[in-house]
Every structure is written in C-alpha cells, then in structure tokens.
Amino acid sequence: MRHKLYGYVIFCSVVLCVTFGGIAAFAQDTGVFKLETFGSLERPVSTFDHDEHQEMDGMECSDCHHVYENGVKAADQSSEDQACAECHTLKSQGTQPGLRQAYHQQCKNCHVEKKAGPVACGECHIK
Ligand code: HEC
Ligand code: HEC
Ligand code: HEC
C-alpha cells in the first residue's frame, strides 16, 4: 500500500513538472528568434532591435538573411522567409557554421567591423 502511494506521488510530481515546464518554455518570449532547435536555453534571449537594424544606412535584408549558391553569396537573393535554423543545424556542416556560431559570427563580426554594437556576452544576453 505504502509503495503504491509513493508511486502515485512521484507520478503526479512528474506530470506537474512536465506540464508546467512545458508551459514555461512555451511562454518564453524569444522575439524574432526561432530557437526551438536549441531545446532549453542556457542564456537569457539576446536583446536585438530588428527594426533599428534593418533601417541602418546601407543595410540590406540579405546582409543577414542570405542565400549561398556553391559557397558564393547570391547578390540578388534573400531568405527572410526562412529561419536561420532551417539551414543552420546545431552542428556545423562543412563551411556552414552551426546555429549558435551562425548567430554569434553574424552579430559580432559586424559589430567589430563597424566598431559599434555589443561584443560581450552580458551585453547581449542581459539577465
Ligand atoms: C542585422 C541583421 C538583419 C537584417 C539587416 C534584417 N534581418 Fe530580419 N531577422 C534577423 C534575425 C537574426 C532574425 C531571426 C531569425 C531566426 O532566428 O531564425 C530575423 C527575422 C526576420 C523575420 C521573421 C520575424 C518573425 O517575427 O517571425 C522577418 C519576416 C524578417 N526578419 C524580415 C526582414 C526584412 C524584410 C529585412 C530587410 C528589410 C530584414 N529582415 C533585415 C536579422 C536581420
Ligand atoms: C552580439 C550579441 C551576442 C553576444 C556578444 C553573445 N551572444 Fe550568444 N547569442 C546571441 C544570439 C542572437 C543568439 C541566438 C538567440 C538567443 O538564443 O539569444 C545567441 C545564442 C547563444 C546560445 C545558444 C542559446 C542558449 O541560450 O542556449 C548560447 C549558449 C550563447 N549564445 C552564449 C553566449 C556566450 C557564452 C557569449 C559570450 C562569450 C555570447 N553568447 C555572446 C547573441 C550574442
Ligand atoms: C537558405 C539557407 C540559409 C539561411 C536561411 C541562413 N543561412 Fe547562413 N549560411 C548558409 C550557407 C549555405 C552558408 C555557408 C556558406 C559557405 O559555404 O561559405 C552560410 C554561412 C553563414 C555564416 C558564415 C559566412 C558568413 O556569411 O558570415 C554565418 C555567420 C551565417 N551563415 C549566419 C546566418 C544567420 C544568422 C542566419 C539567419 C538570420 C542565416 N545564416 C540564414 C545558409 C543559410
């Protein structure tokens, strides 16, 4: 009898954890980012003002939403109808960086190049 009761309590705890854990994960606001591929996140979602970025001088949609053909960036094509994760898998594939590196390389390289915008972890992943 005791054992059955313990079993029941554990079963209910698991059900509650799964249900509320799932709701919490679902409710997390990831802004424009499509992050399902990462599963649970290690860091708070990065801050990113999409409108401000897209309106910067000389910025093209394809600077971020790119299309590559045989390793060459296609000048006249963009992929804003696709999530980064639709091409960038968790692990890198040849010259195509893995998803986490794809985000980091794109954001940080430009900030370094332009000498503007954050490059330290805590400036993007703000607690
Ligand atoms: C500085 C980089 C950058 C530029 C420039 C940019 N975007 Fe994005 N955009 C992103 C990122 C990063 C995401 C999130 C993609 C992801 O996580 O899969 C995104 C997401 C989007 C989404 C999906 C938003 C949603 O809520 O589902 C659309 C639509 C979009 N961009 C359109 C555009 C268009 C149109 C332009 C040009 C006028 C543009 N973007 C310019 C980086 C950029
Ligand atoms: C220029 C902004 C920027 C900087 C600087 C930056 N990140 Fe990120 N990082 C992002 C973006 C954008 C993503 C994809 C969206 C998200 O998960 O926040 C990401 C994703 C991640 C992810 C995968 C998602 C998750 O939370 O599990 C980890 C882990 C991560 N970053 C850790 C770091 C660490 C550690 C540093 C410092 C060495 C760092 N980041 C610096 C913007 C940045
Ligand atoms: C339609 C598929 C596709 C989409 C969508 C896509 N990429 Fe890529 N990306 C590629 C391919 C293919 C390469 C490898 C290019 C090569 O061979 O050098 C690449 C290379 C990169 C590189 C390294 C070279 C460079 O251009 O800096 C970064 C960084 C990157 N992607 C980030 C992103 C981010 C961030 C997003 C979403 C905003 C994104 N990519 C969306 C296909 C895609």
Ligand code: HEC
């Ligand atoms: C092609 C260039 C470019 C790319 C790609 C880019 N940024 Fe930026 N970002 C800038 C510039 C330039 C500034 C400085 C704007 C200013 O100071 O007026 C900036 C500023 C910022 C800031 C400071 C606050 C603000 O909006 O002014 C944050 C946060 C930021 N970027 C996050 C990101 C993240 C996250 C990504 C990748 C998803 C990213 N950026 C990709 C050029 C870029």
